[in-house]
Amino acid sequence: MTVIKVALLGFGTVGEGLYESINSHQQQLQALLGAEVHIAGVLIQDSEKQRRLAEDVLVTTNFNDILNIPDLQVVFEAIVGEDPSYEYLSKAIERGCDIITANKVMFAKHGEELLRKAREYNVSIGYEATVAGGVPVIRTIAQLLQVNRVEKIQAILNGTSNFILTEMRKNELPFETVLKSAQDLGYAEADPSNDVEGFDAFYKLMILSNLLFGKQPDWHEVKVEGISEISNHQIQSAHQKNERYKHIAEIKKDGDQIIASVGPALTNEDHPLYNIEGVDNAIVIKASLAGTIAIQGPGAGSYPTASAMIEDFAHIFQNKKAAYALT
Ligand SMILES: NC(=O)C1=CN([C@@H]2O[C@H](COP(=O)(O)OP(=O)(O)OC[C@H]3O[C@@H](n4cnc5c(N)ncnc54)[C@H](OP(=O)(O)O)[C@@H]3O)[C@@H](O)[C@H]2O)C=CC1
Numbered sequence: 001m002t003v004i005k006v007a008l009l010g011f012g013t014v015g016e017g018l019y020e021s022i023n024s025h026q027q028q029l030q031a032l033l034g035a036e037v038h039i040a041g042v043l044i045q046d047s048e049k050q051r052r053l054a055e056d057v058l059v060t061t062n063f064n065d066i067l068n069i070p071d072l073q074v075v076f077e078a079i080v081g082e083d084p085s086y087e088y089l090s091k092a093i094e095r096g097c098d099i100i101t102a103n104k105v106m107f108a109k110h111g112e113e114l115l116r117k118a119r120e121y122n123v124s125i126g127y128e129a130t131v132a133g134g135v136p137v138i139r140t141i142a143q144l145l146q147v148n149r150v151e152k153i154q155a156i157l158n159g160t161s162n163f164i165l166t167e168m169r170k171n172e173l174p175f176e177t178v179l180k181s182a183q184d185l186g187y188a189e190a191d192p193s194n195d196v197e198g199f200d201a202f203y204k205l206m207i208l209s210n211l212l213f214g215k216q217p218d219w220h221e222v223k224v225e226g227i228s229e230i231s232n233h234q235i236q237s238a239h240q241k242n243e244r245y246k247h248i249a250e251i252k253k254d255g256d257q258i259i260a261s262v263g264p265a266l267t268n269e270d271h272p273l274y275n276i277e278g279v280d281n282a283i284v285i286k287a288s289l290a291g292t293i294a295i296q297g298p299g300a301g302s303y304p305t306a307s308a309m310i311e312d313f314a315h316i317f318q319n320k321k322a323a324y325a326l327t
């Protein structure tokens, strides 16, 4: 059987989930693609950590070892921050690999350049996992709304913040206790400041902005606020009035101007995001023909994020299969 050789950059919450998911869904992948998916290499940072990996997987701290894997076709990236991720993915594209990333900090800034480079080298990029974890928002917008004009998006884009606000309200737990649970569950980043100060949702919104409008607003003009200043007292007072704090990211186009904001808001039962609870994310899309569409699902965590990356992978290879069939 044909083999598709892939490598993983990062073996943390997402990377390990992806490794397990590719192995546990090998049969489905083979049936779909007519090929075996072989994880040939894994890039990590700390060579002292114990890893649950098959013996034939090359485990390395040197990215060049990954690039030198013969016949490597796909690089999955789940490391943290802008650098060296951007550099690694640029090199992988130059090497002719398709890339699939979960790294929204990097993609918000360098996504357009990578997409341009990918077109130049005739490879594909999957970035579904950069926005809203397991919720297929990128593909919904890119493929299901090709003729509609998206007029506005209102969304919950950070699983950690929604989880914290939900637990603080329902179980009256302190912020720090719930944040610790969010980290233990793999929702919050190792450095959770982007999660609780609103920047994680901001990066995701900027990725959506590129997709929707082909550009981003000036980052300095977007008001970004997190949830770290909301007290238990405020949450409980609102609760008594049947109101809930939600961390909401909004974007719309007004003429040529893109207007975006990220921050907490009090919602009541009539608000479309009022019932989005726990780690779930939701995206409410106002489209010119379809009207209002909402999608909801797990916005963070190992398997939901791995799911988004595997679906990207399947999509890329199904497109290749279709292209071969036509030639
Ligand atoms: N957790 C989630 O729910 C989601 C996360 N994401 C994004 O996915 C990415 C990974 O997140 P997550 O798995 O949670 O993070 P973790 O901190 O759990 O894992 C990060 C992994 O990347 C490796 N790593 C970090 N820096 C480098 C480097 N410079 N070179 C090589 N390896 C490196 C680490 O190596 P080592 O193991 O040696 O320390 C670790 O294996 C991030 O960009 C995150 O924003 C996206 C959607 C959801």
Ligand SMILES: N[C@@H](CC=O)C(=O)O
Pocket: 130, 132, 133, 157, 158, 159, 160, 161, 187, 188, 189, 195, 200, 299, 300, 301
């Ligand atoms: N830390 C992020 C993970 C997914 O992007 C979140 O909580 O949403």
